Amino acid sequence: MSATDLSDSKLPTVIGILIVGAGPAGLGVAQALLACGIEDLLVVDRKGVGASFEAWPQQMQLLTPSFHSNPYQQPDLNAITPDTSPADYLGTQHPCGTQYASYLRGVAEHYHIPVESWTTVLEVQKLLEGWLVTTSRGIVHCQFLIWAGGEFQFPERGRIAGTEGLSHASEVADWTTLDGVEHAVIGGYESGVDAAINLAKQGKTVHLLSRGEPWHTNDPDPSKALSPRTRDRLREVFVQRPGSIRFYKNADIVRVEKLRDDYLLFDAEDTPLQVSTPPILATGFKGSLGLIAGYLEWEAGRPVFSEASDESTVAENLFYCGPLLRHRGSMFCFIYKFRARFGIVARTIAERMGVVWRKPLARHAACGFMIEDLSCCTDCQCAVAAVGEDPPEVRDFKGSVLPAVC
Numbered sequence: 063m064s065a066t067d068l069s070d071s072k073l074p075t076v077i078g079i080l081i082v083g084a085g086p087a088g089l090g091v092a093q094a095l096l097a098c099g100i101e102d103l104l105v106v107d108r109k110g111v112g113a114s115f116e117a118w119p120q121q122m123q124l125l126t127p128s129f130h131s132n133p134y135q136q137p138d139l140n141a142i143t144p145d146t147s148p149a150d151y152l153g154t155q156h157p158c159g160t161q162y163a164s165y166l167r168g169v170a171e172h173y174h175i176p177v178e179s180w181t182t183v184l185e186v187q188k189l190l191e192g193w194l195v196t197t198s199r200g201i202v203h204c205q206f207l208i209w210a211g212g213e214f215q216f217p218e219r220g221r222i223a224g225t226e227g228l229s230h231a232s233e234v235a236d237w238t239t240l241d242g243v244e245h246a247v248i249g250g251y252e253s254g255v256d257a258a259i260n261l262a263k264q265g266k267t268v269h270l271l272s273r274g275e276p277w278h279t280n281d282p283d284p285s286k287a288l289s290p291r292t293r294d295r296l297r298e299v300f301v302q303r304p305g306s307i308r309f310y311k312n313a314d315i316v317r318v319e320k321l322r323d324d325y326l327l328f329d330a331e332d333t334p335l336q337v338s339t340p341p342i343l344a345t346g347f348k349g350s351l352g353l354i355a356g357y358l359e360w361e362a363g364r365p366v367f368s369e370a371s372d373e374s375t376v377a378e379n380l381f382y383c384g385p386l387l388r389h390r391g392s393m394f395c396f397i398y399k400f401r402a403r404f405g406i407v408a409r410t411i412a413e414r415m416g417v418v419w420r421k422p423l424a425r426h427a428a429c430g431f432m433i434e435d436l437s438c439c440t441d442c443q444c445a446v447a448a449v450g451e452d453p454p455e456v457r458d459f460k461g462s463v464l465p466a467v468c
């Protein structure tokens with residue numbers, strides 16, 4: 063148990079601010095509140111600090127590079143406070159999950175962030191005054207509730223029939239332990255491409271199937287296009303193991319069937335692809351908002367948060383911090399994006415508590431941890447047009463798949 067981990071202590075029954083989730087979002091917003099001198103807060107986590115990163119596949123590393131540029135008011139892209147840097151703390155540019163979790167524990171210790179591990183929030187109820195939160199270790203009444211439960215621990219299985227028993231990419235602990243020489247990966251965004259690269263590096267053949275053609279997207283927003291890090295890794299595979307990753311566009315898989323020892327993947331028009339190993343799902347994440355869904359406004363299946371303070375638009379004093387945040391159609395799904403709102407949430411709560419925030423949050427404001435001008439969401443074009451680049455060979459799922467052996 064770390065100095066900040068209170069899991070052997072008694073859970074308080076009343077607290078000013080309860081933060082759910084001890085990942086980058088929960089710890090980052092907690093530090094911003096502590097910077098304002100607000101200590102009546104508690105972070106709870108169903109596992110512990112950095113639990114999602116501890117669960118990353120062994121080979122997975124942060125895509126966003128770390129570099130200690132903080133003194134120049136441009137904090138390390140993966141930092142969760144203005145004055146810490148994973149690059150400096152870990153001495154690496156692309157930390158793996160366990161390394162980044164150790165950075166998070168370092169931050170929690172340094173800023174004395176109170177964390178109760180092994181405390182799962184089971185139910186949330188709005189009261190006339192504040193919130194009643196039922197946890198696995200007791201009931202807590204709080205005035206402000208900040209949800210920072212993340213997404214990684216809640217995989218989306220993609221509404222594909224017959225996938226029971228198949229692994230989601232986030233559930234694979236180590237890509238070197240998979241049997242077989244040929245794999246199908248369903249989903250062509252970052253997680254799917256990461257899986258394909260890790261398998262190809264072991265000399266395996268990978269069928270990478272995706273709706274549309276996400277690897278082709280030449281979008282200036284890194285949340286919508288493959289990251290430069292992933293493109294570099296793909297280029298390496300194209301040179302070292304040409305042909306090992308087969309890209310299939312327009313592959314909208316709707317069902318998987320077992321055929322003796324093999325698996326058949328079908329799209330809606332019954333085009334089959336036969337593989338000898340269980341397909342891997344890289345179909346995204348549904349996120350952790352289930353318990354508070356009833357206290358949020360939803361638009362086209364997405365939660366709406368106020369532009370002023372990332373607060374629920376229908377339930378006062380319920381805030382969200384983390385990668386599911388969207389404003390003006392823009393996704394805040396990277397740390398450097400959602401941390402831009404830590405200072406905003408902290409400021410709002412400080413104001414409501416009558417606490418001075420301007421000077422205490424000056425570093426947050428100066429370092430991009432307190433961005434209120436959301437025009438950053440509406441124009442992320444680079445002044446110089448990007449040079450487009452696609453994988454060397456992409457097949458259309460319908461035209462290129464061999465008939466299955468039935």
Ligand SMILES: Cc1cc2nc3c(=O)[nH]c(=O)nc-3n(C[C@H](O)[C@H](O)[C@H](O)COP(=O)(O)OP(=O)(O)OC[C@H]3O[C@@H](n4cnc5c(N)ncnc54)[C@H](O)[C@@H]3O)c2cc1C
Pocket residue numbers: 082083084085086087088106107108109110111112113114115123124125126140181182183184210211212213214215253347350383384385395396397398
């Ligand atoms: C595969 C993948 C790769 C990514 N790579 C990058 C990257 O390279 N760079 C980047 O900036 N971002 C990346 N992201 C975005 C990523 O979501 C964030 O970096 C980060 O993990 C989100 O932080 P978080 O604190 O919101 O969530 P998490 O780190 O998931 O933390 C949430 C915490 O909440 C806890 N929790 C959840 N529900 C409950 C509950 N009911 N009760 C109590 N505790 C609960 C969990 O145990 C967990 O510890 C990646 C995401 C994924 C899925």
